[in-house]
Amino acid sequence: MVKSVMVAYALWAVGGLFGLHHFYLGRDSQTLLWILTLGGFGIGWIRDLICIPTYVTEANQDAETKKRKASNMLHPPVNPVRFAGQVCVGVYFGTVALIGLSSLRFFDLIVLPLCVAAGVHLVSTVGQQTSHLPKTLIASLITSPIFYGSTLSPLPISLAASVTATQHRKYKKPPAAGNTQELGGYYEEAWTKMLEILLKDYNEQEKEALKVLSLGGQASLEEITRGYRELAKTWHPDHNPSKDSEAMFVKIHEAYEVLLRRHRPRRFT
Template sequence: MAKSLCVAYLCWLFGGIFGLHHLYLRRTIQCFLWLSTGGVFGVGLLRDLFRMPEYVADCNEDSDYMEKLKIDRKRGRPPFSFARFIGQIFFGLWFRNLVYGAIPDNFPAVDTCALLLPPIGTAVGIYLVGNVGRQKGDLLPPLVVALAFELVFSQEGIAFWAAVVASGVFTWRRKHREKYKSQSFCRRLLLVCVGAVVLTTLVGSYLYFNCEIETEDGEKIKLRDAIVNMLNSPAWREFADAMGILFQRLRHHGFADTFRTFIDLADVEGEQRSLEILGLEKGATEAQVKRAYKKLVVRYHPDKNKEEGTAERFMEIQKAYETLGKIFRSRREKGEQGPGERDRGPRGKRGHEEF
């Protein structure tokens, strides 16, 4: 069945970052490459916007397009493409780094694996890009070149030159692809899924075994340990408790009540944060807010306290006081109670003093 240019563009629009338009147009390898890099981080996705008519003509074996291919075949070796050559270098380095990063530090014979496995990633990246579309080549030449560079040379940055030379050898030996292999959509999807599993395994291995983050003190800590510490932190537990409250509200009281609860928990007015700055708990009255404010202003006034950070603390206190003042005035005008007083019942004759 002939492929539609309109459908191809729709696939590009809604799933281009995952290579959906390439899967639709039977370009399985390119689909996987786009899936592994998000459309080459958007650059390849933008290029596809202009190349789409050519992709559709290739897939449908349009007569004019096939005639052009016949002329190219008569010239012998496929014409050199700078974009394809750069793509071979990029994906060669991309897959090399994925393989290298996935090798655990405590893996047996880690030095040998770090020497032999990354060049395989380089060769695979070059091979995949070189076999996109109507061109094809063998895996062995770039593999031999990449291995030779890694084994013979040990200088920093040799991986780049290995990818460059291996791409050059592959480009020199490439051939025309006479005809696409007929593959069903399910088979093509299965191949992409297998590639995605391999890619996920490599990334997951790197994140679990080797990925580190640096603290403010310059200390490095494994990402897996950082995640465990985060999940046991008070902030995360507070977040989990809030999500639990929202879930129970949604189950028993519906969306409207849940949304109001969410607004309270999110502290969109800054009420809870302002109370914390003034050293007060939820339920503080206007009088308590004023007393706390006066004490803190005297303590942190820049003219009386010359310690570092005093001015910032003073401004923070002023802002918190102003925020609570606006909340009190707004609720007074609406006949409501101030922060933390919603369950205290009606106010007496004295009421709230003006802020």
């Protein structure tokens, strides 16, 4: 589907800090980056005002055009803005890790460089280019012991990782012919599968609840309530001295709650 500049600008204005326009244009890495950094700390969101036409053009290029572009240039040109972004996001991820994860074992040797490398690599995969994650990670792991225990360590680690990521930059492989599904399609498929799993689980809960209350699949609210009351009265611990009465009473109540969901009106507050 051809992307529209006007739609992209509208999404930028409405939810640009959360990468809504990047989601529309199929820029998955930048969508995630904008969510985690609120539009690249706000600066990237403002810069997108100028860059959106270019993003739309890239999104509308077919796989063959992208393949020719990648073959004409072995490596993408060095982009100072991207490099600065890699360093900043690497430091940001490292600082967040210092605040929340510093109590973990081997934090300075493993956890911190992993977090910094993740931030650097996320920026390096924005748009049509990517980098070599293992080498970026190795650079972080090698640099981290040098600044062991320092609160300023995220900066040199991020610099080392960013230099490595820049040295190994390359174009992403274009999707093969017949497999040009966009980001929206991937998300739609993922959400569909998740929804199917949730619905399947919910249906299984309903079946089990109907079985507990000895009801049919088309039971009305009145039938559900009547069946619950009868069984609750029978199995109430005050009326039933058996050792299983309490557990059975709880099971009956939980089954009733499950079946009530289909009849309860939704509330919007």
